Amino acid sequence: MSFSFIPERIFRDVTMITPAVLRQLEVKLLILDVDNTIAPYKTLTLEKPVLEWAESLKKAGIRLYIVSNNKGERPEIFASLLGVPYIKRAGKPSPRGVRQALARTYTSPENAALAGDQIYTDTIAANLAGVHMFLVEPIKFTNFFLAVRYFFELPFRHEKRK
Numbered sequence: 001m002s003f004s005f006i007p008e009r010i011f012r013d014v015t016m017i018t019p020a021v022l023r024q025l026e027v028k029l030l031i032l033d034v035d036n037t038i039a040p041y042k043t044l045t046l047e048k049p050v051l052e053w054a055e056s057l058k059k060a061g062i063r064l065y066i067v068s069n070n071k072g073e074r075p076e077i078f079a080s081l082l083g084v085p086y087i088k089r090a091g092k093p094s095p096r097g098v099r100q101a102l103a104r105t106y107t108s109p110e111n112a113a114l115a116g117d118q119i120y121t122d123t124i125a126a127n128l129a130g131v132h133m134f135l136v137e138p139i140k141f142t143n144f145f146l147a148v149r150y151f152f153e154l155p156f157r158h159e160k161r162k
């Protein structure tokens with residue numbers, strides 16, 4: 001449990017986080033960021049590969065939990081599409097939302113991972129909560145600000161937790 005910008009693993013997209021990867025690390029709870037992790041900003045649907053991926057994890061006994069900073073309806077919409085619980089307004093980089101998900105599922109941090117696209121919110125929150133951090137490449141840059149922030153995240157994106 002520490003303050004760190006460095007993710008443990010990096011994946012091209014969430015569907016690369018397979019049951020085998022999770023089993024190897026004894027991860028039983030996968031906490032999902034919403035925006036740019038499972039769907040681009042503003043969309044209200046999930047792509048078929050993401051739905052099939054989520055289904056394959058559930059079949060493998062992995063629990064999913066959405067923890068999003070989004071204040072709108074999208075966390076709830078995606079949670080119901082996936083059939084999983086959710087926390088919105090999570091306030092990442094605060095570890096509060098991640099800890100709530102752990103508490104509600106009776107999961108210890110070592111058996112949980114967060115999949116998210118950002119260093120300054122997701123990665124810090126995961127590291128503070130002591131869960132595994134899987135950084136994914138953002139699905140899409142919808143504005144200039146996000147592209148600039150991604151640029152400043154690059155030094156951390158090349159490093160992995162030892």
Ligand SMILES: [Mg+2]
Pocket residue numbers: 033034035036037116117118
């Ligand atoms: Mg995000």
